[in-house]
Amino acid sequence: MQHDNDKNIAVTVMSKADAFTQAGKTAVLQNIHGTLQFLQRFPPFNQMENAHLAFLVEQCQLRFYGPGDSILKPSGGPVDHFYIVKQGRVVGERPDSTETTFEITTGECFPLAALLGERATRTEHKAAEDTFCLQLNKPAFIKLFALSSPFRDFALRGVSSLLDQVNQQVQQKAVETLGTQYSLNTRLGELAMRHPVMCSPQTPLREAVTQMHEQQVGSIVIVDDQQAPLGIFTLRDLRQVVADGTGDFSQAIVGHMTQAPFFLTPDHSAFDAAIAMTERHIAHVCLVKDQRLCGVVSERDLFSLQRVDLVHLARTIRNAPRVDHLVAMRGEIGQLVERMLAHGASSTQITHIITLLNDHTLCRVIELSLAEKGDPGVPFSWLCFGSEGRREQTLYTDQDNGILFEARDAAEAAELRGRLLPLAQQINQSLALCGFSLCKGNVMAGNPELCLSRAEWARRFAAFIREATPENLLGSSIYFDLRVVWGDEQGCEQLRQSILDQVADNRLFQRMLAENALRQRPPVGRFRDFVLTRNGAEKATLDLKVQGLTPFVDGARLLALANGIHANNTLERLRQLVIKAVIEPLDGAAYEEAYHFIQQTRMQQHQLQSRENQPYSNRVDPDSLNHLDRRILRESLRQAQRLQTSLTLRYQL
Amino acid sequence: MSWFGWLRQKTPGLDAAQQQRLAQLPTPCALGDASLRSQRWVVLDLETSGLNLNRDQVLSIGAVVIEDGAVDFSQLFERTLHRADSRLRPSVLIHGLGPSAIAAGSDPVEALLDFMAFVGDSPLLAFHAPFDQHMLGRALKDSLGYRLAHPFLDVAEIAPLLCPDTPLREAGLDDWIHHFGLHVGERHHASADALATAELMLILFSRARRQHIDSPKALQERLGQWRRRKHAPSF
Numbered sequence: 001m002q003h004d005n006d007k008n009i010a011v012t013v014m015s016k017a018d019a020f021t022q023a024g025k026t027a028v029l030q031n032i033h034g035t036l037q038f039l040q041r042f043p044p045f046n047q048m049e050n051a052h053l054a055f056l057v058e059q060c061q062l063r064f065y066g067p068g069d070s071i072l073k074p075s076g077g078p079v080d081h082f083y084i085v086k087q088g089r090v091v092g093e094r095p096d097s098t099e100t101t102f103e104i105t106t107g108e109c110f111p112l113a114a115l116l117g118e119r120a121t122r123t124e125h126k127a128a129e130d131t132f133c134l135q136l137n138k139p140a141f142i143k144l145f146a147l148s149s150p151f152r153d154f155a156l157r158g159v160s161s162l163l164d165q166v167n168q169q170v171q172q173k174a175v176e177t178l179g180t181q182y183s184l185n186t187r188l189g190e191l192a193m194r195h196p197v198m199c200s201p202q203t204p205l206r207e208a209v210t211q212m213h214e215q216q217v218g219s220i221v222i223v224d225d226q227q228a229p230l231g232i233f234t235l236r237d238l239r240q241v242v243a244d245g246t247g248d249f250s251q252a253i254v255g256h257m258t259q260a261p262f263f264l265t266p267d268h269s270a271f272d273a274a275i276a277m278t279e280r281h282i283a284h285v286c287l288v289k290d291q292r293l294c295g296v297v298s299e300r301d302l303f304s305l306q307r308v309d310l311v312h313l314a315r316t317i318r319n320a321p322r323v324d325h326l327v328a329m330r331g332e333i334g335q336l337v338e339r340m341l342a343h344g345a346s347s348t349q350i351t352h353i354i355t356l357l358n359d360h361t362l363c364r365v366i367e368l369s370l371a372e373k374g375d376p377g378v379p380f381s382w383l384c385f386g387s388e389g390r391r392e393q394t395l396y397t398d399q400d401n402g403i404l405f406e407a408r409d410a411a412e413a414a415e416l417r418g419r420l421l422p423l424a425q426q427i428n429q430s431l432a433l434c435g436f437s438l439c440k441g442n443v444m445a446g447n448p449e450l451c452l453s454r455a456e457w458a459r460r461f462a463a464f465i466r467e468a469t470p471e472n473l474l475g476s477s478i479y480f481d482l483r484v485v486w487g488d489e490q491g492c493e494q495l496r497q498s499i500l501d502q503v504a505d506n507r508l509f510q511r512m513l514a515e516n517a518l519r520q521r522p523p524v525g526r527f528r529d530f531v532l533t534r535n536g537a538e539k540a541t542l543d544l545k546v547q548g549l550t551p552f553v554d555g556a557r558l559l560a561l562a563n564g565i566h567a568n569n570t571l572e573r574l575r576q577l578v579i580k581a582v583i584e585p586l587d588g589a590a591y592e593e594a595y596h597f598i599q600q601t602r603m604q605q606h607q608l609q610s611r612e613n614q615p616y617s618n619r620v621d622p623d624s625l626n627h628l629d630r631r632i633l634r635e636s637l638r639q640a641q642r643l644q645t646s647l648t649l650r651y652q653l
Numbered sequence: 654m655s656w657f658g659w660l661r662q663k664t665p666g667l668d669a670a671q672q673q674r675l676a677q678l679p680t681p682c683a684l685g686d687a688s689l690r691s692q693r694w695v696v697l698d699l700e701t702s703g704l705n706l707n708r709d710q711v712l713s714i715g716a717v718v719i720e721d722g723a724v725d726f727s728q729l730f731e732r733t734l735h736r737a738d739s740r741l742r743p744s745v746l747i748h749g750l751g752p753s754a755i756a757a758g759s760d761p762v763e764a765l766l767d768f769m770a771f772v773g774d775s776p777l778l779a780f781h782a783p784f785d786q787h788m789l790g791r792a793l794k795d796s797l798g799y800r801l802a803h804p805f806l807d808v809a810e811i812a813p814l815l816c817p818d819t820p821l822r823e824a825g826l827d828d829w830i831h832h833f834g835l836h837v838g839e840r841h842h843a844s845a846d847a848l849a850t851a852e853l854m855l856i857l858f859s860r861a862r863r864q865h866i867d868s869p870k871a872l873q874e875r876l877g878q879w880r881r882r883k884h885a886p887s888f
């Protein structure tokens with residue numbers, strides 16, 4: 001009897017399969033149609049063929065679960081249904097705790113991993129409120145899996161495929177606006193299409209230049225017998241030879257080349273090359289594989305396609321003759337960021353580049369100020385704190401900086417400070433002109449309290465750790481992300497080491513920092529979608545920076561300081577925490593992805609605001625995001641919540 | 654028996670195949686003691702040409718099945734009935750079935766036979782069931798000479814019975830949909846209303862189990878008590 005029943009079901013499935021091949025001919029039932037339309041609002045259903053989707057709906061059952069009803073549980077044996085939430089909310093609870101691990105709402109599906117793994121679910125799925133689910137039996141799921149590739153991709157990759165979709169969307173937009181597939185993630189091997197132009201060290205200069213001219217290239221690489229690069233000769237070097245006037249073009253090129261040229265492998269990305277060029281002020285990067293030259297990538301190769309001339313911009317900044325030139329260039333940085341975002345650059349890449357260009361601007365401002373006011377004759381290091389210290393700046397940033405110098409005693413320190421302060425104040429003002437707004441809290445080098453000798457800084461930092469007042473805790477969250485932008489780095493490293501030693505020893509301070517890190521709660525409720533603040537008549541919004549990024553930044557800082565990690569950058573801190581086994585690799589990866597996504601959303605928002613001439617703001621209305629972004633944002637904020645929960649446990653708060 | 658024979662002879666224009674289908678329709682079951690979940694239910698909604706119980710006609714039938722505690726999308730029923738003498742009347746604004754849709758509909762005899770085969774021996778649920786029961790019964794009698802004897806339960810009574818705390822009086826389907834926050838699509842058709850009613854019933858079955866009303870029979874009995882209590886003060 002049971003057997004017959006099974007056969008019946010199989011037959012029904014078959015006949016339905018045949019039926020939907022002719023689905024176009026017969027009218028679709030109203031209720032099937034209505035459910036189809038509902039599903040088509042959500043991925044992956046919005047990418048599936050109508051016939052496949054109709055098949056899915058016809059095989060579905062609609063079930064209701066009251067609040068607290070268990071839908072699936074670990075003791076229930078291998079899962080034999082696929083669920084789509086039609087309405088309501090499903091939450092996941094691990095057997096060992098009542099902590100909500102995930103939340104599934106309208107249009108979302110579960111439990112993919114258990115279904116594909118033919119096992120029971122590891123998490124109990126409960127209805128959090130009145131909930132309707134469409135339930136698809138396993139034979140139909142398998143059939144659909146075989147028929148529909150969007151469905152298969154989705155099932156196999158779960159939420160990570162959603163992230164891929166976002167990236168694809170971004171890239172696609174870039175392709176639409178700029179008509180090219182080019183991206184900063186392109187392998188260099190793919191960019192350097194041409195055979196490299198090269199010659200031996202003994203080649204006469206004239207012959208080498210002729211070769212460059214014939215091949216229409218700006219550089220020639222000098223290689224040994226094994227084709228390993230020995231040096232590079234570029235048009236710039238040629239200019240030098242001509243300008244010197246001593247040039248004898250029958251001389252061997254070896255005497256005029258730049259030795260030991262910088263190289264990368266063909267597997268490095270265009271981004272890597274752009275960064276190398278910007279940092280090193282070079283216009284050509286050799287590609288070397290197995291110690292043999294296999295290509296050359298020029299600045300033009302990198303940027304001609306997207307007309308984003310990062311290297312040129314960096315060089316112009318470093319050579320700017322006056323501060324007002326730097327001011328004019330800030331606008332170009334904005335355009336650069338815009339284009340990079342359009343090209344699908346990630347938020348990490350963009351913050352990295354902004355930091356790099358800001359560092360160049362800062363160094364140039366210091367150089368120009370020294371030239372103008374005269375060198376005070378005191379070696380000093382320019383420190384920056386906060387987001388600048390963490391290399392996480394966006395375009396809109398204010399100054400957080402200070403000066404570090406060496407002094408024998410208090411008297412000498414006071415004397416040196418007196419000589420440095422006028423210069424520091426001038427630098428602060430010039431930076432303000434360049435778009436780094438003056439710090440409202442006066443965290444600036446021109447403030448006598450922030451122009452200190454190493455001993456004074458050390459005393460100040462020790463006090464932060466010893467006396468955990470609210471002001472000191474706030475101070476530590478700014479100052480402990482310190483970094484040298486200009487000048488000697490050694491003094492700063494000594495300060496950092498002593499901070500790390502003291503924090504590692506001071507469990508109480510760690511606990512206070514942990515409490516501090518919990519102040520900003522990510523705006524997702526345990527049983528709600530987003531928890532938003534409403535300000536008068538304004539729309540309910542959430543603050544991407546304070547409520548989204550700060551929990552990661554604070555959490556990573558605390559764990560890094562407590563575990564002797566020198567890195568400042570939040571993502572770098574997370575990576576090192578994974579290496580030191582302080583956090584699980586899976587958690588680290590999830591935090592990184594989440595942080596990244598929130599930052600990306602924030603930057604896109606800033607770009608949009610600047611395009612529309614609106615004041616820039618970190619507040620976003622989740623309803624203004626598309627469905628996919630909204631959902632990922634919610635999951636990302638939930639990761640921030642998990643990080644905070646882990647701090648609560650770690651420090652028993 | 655001869656009485657029924659006499660009745661059947663009066664039924665107009667059923668051909669031999671239709672007569673055979675009519676004869677094969679299962680007899681309805683009374684509501685039993687088995688669990689609510691194991692009972693197959695048919696949730697029904699009709700569009701009619703108006704609200705006059707004696708004169709107006711059934712124009713379309715929409716029905717969904719609740720089986721094993723869930724709405725089964727592979728068992729959906731939806732027919733518009735062909736009515737030759739359909740004239741444009743104000744109710745077209747409510748049911749949305751224009752003369753052309755009705756002219757293109759199925760032969761009422763076939764549609765009703767299909768529907769009763771779809772129902773089988775299952776009990777029926779509808780919102781304001783007495784109306785649907787009466788209209789369907791009259792259509793079956795007129796077209797097939799068939800006497801509708803299936804148990805009908807009224808969702809408009811079950812809802813207030815199981816949700817006594819709800820301050821809804823004489824509430825319509827829309828009120829209950831709103832009360833439970835049901836997301837229903839566009840409801841321009843009997844079948845969409847039937848689905849909405851069925852979703853409401855899924856919630857109500859869940860409430861019934863929490864109140865230890867475990868079988869269709871128990872539900873029917875509680876409905877009887879509730880109805881008597883409701884009418885008691887007027888005596």
